[in-house]
Amino acid sequence: MPDQPNITYAQLVTLLEVSRKINSQLNLQMLLDEIMDLAIGLLHAEKGLILLRNESKELTVQVARHMDKHSIADVVELSRSIIKQVEKEGKSVLLQNVPDSGDIPSTSSMIRYKIKSVICVPLRTKNKLIGTIYLDTTKSEHFFKKEDLEFLEGFANLAGIAVENAKNYQEVEQLVKERTSDLETAYEELQATQTQLIRSEKMASLGQLVAGVAHEINTPLGSISSNADMFISTFAKLRNRLQSLEDSPDEILKPIKILEDLSQVNKMASERIKKIVGTLKNFARLDEEEFKIVDIHEGIDSTLSLTAHLYRDRIEVVKEYGNLPKINCHPSQLNQVFMNTLVNACQSIKGKGTITIKTRFSGGKIHLQFSDTGVGIAPENLAKIFDPGFTTKGVGVGTGLGLSISYKIIEEHSGKIDVYSKVGKGTTFTVHLPLEGKKQSE
Numbered sequence: 001m002p003d004q005p006n007i008t009y010a011q012l013v014t015l016l017e018v019s020r021k022i023n024s025q026l027n028l029q030m031l032l033d034e035i036m037d038l039a040i041g042l043l044h045a046e047k048g049l050i051l052l053r054n055e056s057k058e059l060t061v062q063v064a065r066h067m068d069k070h071s072i073a074d075v076v077e078l079s080r081s082i083i084k085q086v087e088k089e090g091k092s093v094l095l096q097n098v099p100d101s102g103d104i105p106s107t108s109s110m111i112r113y114k115i116k117s118v119i120c121v122p123l124r125t126k127n128k129l130i131g132t133i134y135l136d137t138t139k140s141e142h143f144f145k146k147e148d149l150e151f152l153e154g155f156a157n158l159a160g161i162a163v164e165n166a167k168n169y170q171e172v173e174q175l176v177k178e179r180t181s182d183l184e185t186a187y188e189e190l191q192a193t194q195t196q197l198i199r200s201e202k203m204a205s206l207g208q209l210v211a212g213v214a215h216e217i218n219t220p221l222g223s224i225s226s227n228a229d230m231f232i233s234t235f236a237k238l239r240n241r242l243q244s245l246e247d248s249p250d251e252i253l254k255p256i257k258i259l260e261d262l263s264q265v266n267k268m269a270s271e272r273i274k275k276i277v278g279t280l281k282n283f284a285r286l287d288e289e290e291f292k293i294v295d296i297h298e299g300i301d302s303t304l305s306l307t308a309h310l311y312r313d314r315i316e317v318v319k320e321y322g323n324l325p326k327i328n329c330h331p332s333q334l335n336q337v338f339m340n341t342l343v344n345a346c347q348s349i350k351g352k353g354t355i356t357i358k359t360r361f362s363g364g365k366i367h368l369q370f371s372d373t374g375v376g377i378a379p380e381n382l383a384k385i386f387d388p389g390f391t392t393k394g395v396g397v398g399t400g401l402g403l404s405i406s407y408k409i410i411e412e413h414s415g416k417i418d419v420y421s422k423v424g425k426g427t428t429f430t431v432h433l434p435l436e437g438k439k440q441s442e
């Protein structure tokens with residue numbers, strides 16, 4: 001028949017309060033700190049230590065109060081034998097007259113620090129030993145009594161459950177953290193795929209548009225151009241014939257000359273349209289889906305031609321082109337970057353202003369700088385401008401995709417794009433590209 005615990009009513013009330021206090025703490029380390037302080041306070045001990053068993057059943061120090069390294073090592077050793085004893089006999093340990101402490105040998109630090117009384121109880125959960133609470137004092141032998149041991153055992157039972165709860169909570173919290181991070185990663189991947197999809201859709205529809213326009217324009221343009229040639233030669237023949245007549249009639253020669261000149265104008269106009277169609281094709285580079293070695297200046301120039309309606313008569317475009325080597329890149333994709341950067345620059349300039357395009361080759365890379373004298377970007381927006389969907393241009397004006405797509409394209413070219421901006425002064429986007437832009441993996 002085991003001994004009945006001799007816990008007083010007052011001690012029971014204390015245990016109840018302790019239970020309330022520690023059960024509300026779910027942070028394991030804070031809980032262990034609290035348990036330690038309560039144990040020292042309730043038993044008027046001088047020093048204390050809490051050890052917990054890790055997964056490989058090794059005892060590890062969790063909290064130590066007023067103890068140096070040497071005594072901690074000793075207590076860990078002592079706790080090991082106590083745990084063994086507890087496991088074997090199911091009993092806690094009370095040493096009332098160190099060093100003559102019976103079964104448990106006194107340690108060197110007990111003797112050195114003149115420890116007189118030691119109390120050590122196991123921390124358990126559901127009959128599993130999870131660690132120990134150790135307390136000692138130099139005050140007097142028999143300082144800790146049998147009642148103290150029983151009280152501390154009761155306290156340790158409550159503490160064990162609270163520790164188990166906190167551990168479970170920590171595990172759940174960790175699980176939630178992992179799941180949240182998995183979800184975040186999945187969301188980011190989804191966003192990237194969506195951007196990629198929108199980009200290829202944008203490219204595909206732009207390509208189709210260009211192909212359609214080029215096709216539609218080319219056929220009638222061919223007729224206009226060859227007709228203009230025909231008119232020019234016919235009118236020239238007619239004029240020559242009339243001029244060879246003895247009294248060439250001026251009233252007929254003059255209109256023929258006018259028609260001849262107009263045909264020349266038509267011829268020049270159709271040449272211009274042909275050039276524009278060529279530029280459009282060059283921009284979309286429909287026939288060139290793969291990486292290719294190209295002159296970047298050509299891409300910038302064709303983009304400038306296509307955006308001319310946005311800046312003509314309003315914005316001066318200054319080109320400061322350096323000597324650039326040709327680079328291996330996806331030309332139509334880079335043209336998309338130039339297009340978005342130039343459109344953004346034009347849109348940022350309200351009224352008159354300047355766009356400066358500087359290019360340079362250094363450090364084995366090409367650097368393309370697009371500066372505008374526009375409204376600039378507010379510092380709080382600078383970190384967001386590359387986010388898909390971020391726009392300050394209002395619904396229906398901007399989709400907020402231009403820069404995120406550009407960023408992705410430059411990244412795929414193993415390059416970098418950065419921005420410098422001052423509100424009211426303007427913005428500079430700089431694109432850095434390696435000569436061999438093609439990704440290693442491709």
Ligand SMILES: Nc1ncnc2c1ncn2[C@@H]1O[C@H](COP(=O)(O)OP(=O)(O)OP(=O)(O)O)[C@@H](O)[C@H]1O
Binds near residue numbers: 345348376400402403
């Ligand atoms: N040169 C610039 N000057 C000032 N603000 C800029 C400039 N370039 C980009 N921004 C800011 O960055 C935001 C995002 O640009 P982004 O090109 O991604 O989208 P958008 O131009 O708003 O829309 P979209 O390009 O899809 O038509 C813009 O709304 C604008 O606030």
Ligand SMILES: [Mg+2]
Binds near residue numbers: 340343344403
């Ligand atoms: Mg844009």
